[in-house]
Amino acid sequence: MEIQKIAVVTGAxxxxxxxxAKDLARQGYHVALLGRNLDKLQIVEKQIGAAGGVAISVPTDVANEESVRAAKEVIQRELGICSVLINGAGGNQMEALTNTTEFDERELLDDGSVKGFFNLNMDVFQSVIDVNTMGTVLPSFVFGKEMARHKRGVIINIASMNSFRPLTKVGAYGIAKAGIANFSQWLAAYLAPAGIRVNAIAPGFFLNDRSRKIMFNEDGSKTARAESVLGHTPQKRFGEAAELLGCMNWLINDDAAGFVTGIIVPVDGGFLSNAGV
Structure with missing residues (x-):
């Protein structure tokens, strides 16, 4: 089967x-939208359709191999073989975050006064690692195999500032995102003979429904966490989703980035350039 402009976007x-996903559709890609929440996927699907694009919603648990394999069968039947894979599924859970940045004796009491490392729920901690790491590995494993058969393709993983630095409070997420950076480099070297380029985009601090709860109080004022983040971000603002598109479009373009593989590109408003001193 001939490889066409077919993009698979997890966490879509x-x-x-x-x-x-919407930008890929604007460029003529037929886009498969993968995620666990069908309602959210269908909102994006309708937006793409209204703009004249082609998209299908495929409910998928990216941390489950059989679920990813089933999604691949649907996509190949309805669209064709994936030529671009964006591994964006992941995220954190509030139950996996500490509310302190260093050890506090009160966490040993386990009375709820402090949520530190020693009274986190390890099942939730593990689930954050699984959805971010295996949620990147398994789509790469399943869709990458078809790319390898045809000797071409592009994989973009979504890394994080945690891929470079261990940020406070988010131990599980940090483990996962550091792993994604390492895996991206490993996979890039491994798949180079198959004609597949693998890179990662590392967003700085962008707002979504989950992070807004961390960065803003109910009255709309910034939390101490937000003030700290912006204090370490030279551009003094949060990123906008559209500001990732230029990097994505460069990395998927075989003419512009044909010799680019195995890199992690920060899109962070200067966060990593600022030691905070």
Missing amino acids: GGTLCSEM
Whole structure:
């Protein structure tokens, strides 16, 4: 089967990857929208359709191999073979975050006064690692195999500032995103003989439904966390989803980035350039 402009976007119901999916559709890609929440996927699908594009919604648990394989069969039957894979599914859970940045004796009491590392729910901690790491590995495994058969394709993983630095409070997410950076480089070297380029985009601090609860109080004022983030971001603002599109479009373009593989590109308003001192 001939490879056409077929893009698979996981986490496509989310703030960042929905914009990526819509931009790919504007460029003529037929887009498969993957995620666990069908309602959110269908909102994006309708937006793409209204703009004249082609998209299908495929409910998928990207951390489950059989679910990803089933999605691949649907996509190949309805659209064709994936030529661009955006691994954007992931995210964090509030139950996996500490509310302190360093050890506090009160967390040993486990009375709820402090949520530190020692009274986190390890099942939730593990689930954050699974959805981010295996949720990137499994689509790469399933869709990458078909790319390898045809000796071409592009995979873009979504990394994070946590891929470069261990940010406070988010231990599980940090483990996962550091792993994604390493996996992206490993996979890039491994798949180079198959004609597949693998890179990662590392967004800085972009707002979505989950992060807004962390960055803003109910009255709309910034939390201490938000003030700290913006204080370390030279551009003094949060990113907008559309600001990831230029990087994505460069990385998927075989003419512009044909010799680019195995890199993690920060799109962070200067966050990594600022030591905070």
